[in-house]
Amino acid sequence: MAVFIGEMAEEPVNVNEFQELAKRALPKMYFDFYNGGAEDQYTLKENMEAFHRITFRPRILVDVSRIDMSTTILGYPTSAPIMIAPTSRHKLAHPEGEVATARAAAACNTIMGLSFSSTCTVEEVASSCNAVRFFQIYVCKRRDLTAMLVQRAERNGFKAMILTVDSPRLGRREADIKNRMISPQLKNFEGLLSTEVASMSRGFLLPHICI
Numbered sequence: 550m551a552v553f554i555g556e557m558a559e560e561p562v563n564v565n566e567f568q569e570l571a572k573r574a575l576p577k578m579y580f581d582f583y584n585g586g587a588e589d590q591y592t593l594k595e596n597m598e599a600f601h602r603i604t605f606r607p608r609i610l611v612d613v614s615r616i617d618m619s620t621t622i623l624g625y626p627t628s629a630p631i632m633i634a635p636t637s638r639h640k641l642a643h644p645e646g647e648v649a650t651a652r653a654a655a656a657c658n659t660i661m662g663l664s665f666s667s668t669c670t671v672e673e674v675a676s677s678c679n680a681v682r683f684f685q686i687y688v689c690k691r692r693d694l695t696a697m698l699v700q701r702a703e704r705n706g707f708k709a710m711i712l713t714v715d716s717p718r719l720g721r722r723e724a725d726i727k728n729r730m731i732s733p734q735l736k737n738f739e740g741l742l743s744t745e746v747a748s749m750s751r752g753f754l755l756p757h758i759c760i
C-alpha cells in the first residue's frame with residue numbers, strides 16, 4: 550500500500566510506521582483523537598507494553614512451504630485470527646470513512662467490526678462490501694434504542710454484536726480537551742459530533758447516555 554504525503558510516496562515496511570505517517574497526514578486534533586488515551590495515558594502505555602511482552606515460540610524443522618492462518622470467529626471464516634476492531638469516526642481520516650475500511654476488510658477476507666460511533670451508516674457499509682460484518686453497541690439507558698439498533702444491524706446483514714461494556718462514561722482525554730480549547734478547527738469537530746447526534750444514523754448516540 551502506498552501512502553502519499555504531499556509529493557512523497559512511502560511504503561511502510563512495519564505497521565508501526567502508519568502512526569508516523571498519520572501524524573504527518575492528519576490535522577493535529579484528529580491525530581490526537583486517534584492516538585491519545587485518557588488522563589496520564591498510563592493504561593495506554595501499559596497496554597502497549599503488555600503486547601511487547603508477548604513473544605512467539607518458533608517451531609523449527611517443520612514444513613513452512615504452505616502457511617495457512619485462516620480460522621473462524623463465531624463460525625465465520627477469516628483469513629487470519631485478526632479482525633477489524635470497532636473504532637469511531639473514520640471520516641476524520643478519510644472522506645469515505647468506514648465504507649473504505651469495510652472494503653479493505655473484504656479485500657483481506659477478514660471481518661469488519663463497525664463502531665456504534667461510525668461516521669457511515671450501517672446501510673452504507675452493508676451496501677458497499679460483502680465482508681462479514683459485526684456491529685458494536687453499548688447498552689443505552691433507552692433500551693428501545695439499543696433494540697432498534699440491533700434490529701437495524703440484523704436487517705443489514707450484520708452477523709454478530711460486539712457489546713462494549715467498559716465505557717459507561719467517556720474517558721477524560723486531555724489532548725482532546727486542549728485541542729478544543731486552542732484549535733480554530735474546533736467548530737468543525739463539534740459540528741461533526743452534533744450532526745452525528747442529530748442524524749440518528751451516524752454514530753448517533755454517545756456513551757454518556759449509556760450504562
Ligand SMILES: Cc1cc2nc3c(=O)[nH]c(=O)nc-3n(C[C@H](O)[C@H](O)[C@H](O)COP(=O)(O)O)c2cc1C
Binds near residue numbers: 584666
Ligand atoms: C481511535 C479509537 C477509537 C475507538 N472507538 C471505539 C468505539 O467506537 N467503540 C468501541 O467499542 N471501541 C472503540 N475503540 C477500542 C478498540 O475497538 C479496541 O478495543 C482497542 O483499541 C484495543 O485494541 P488495540 O489494542 O488493538 O488498540 C477505539 C479505539 C481507538 C484507538
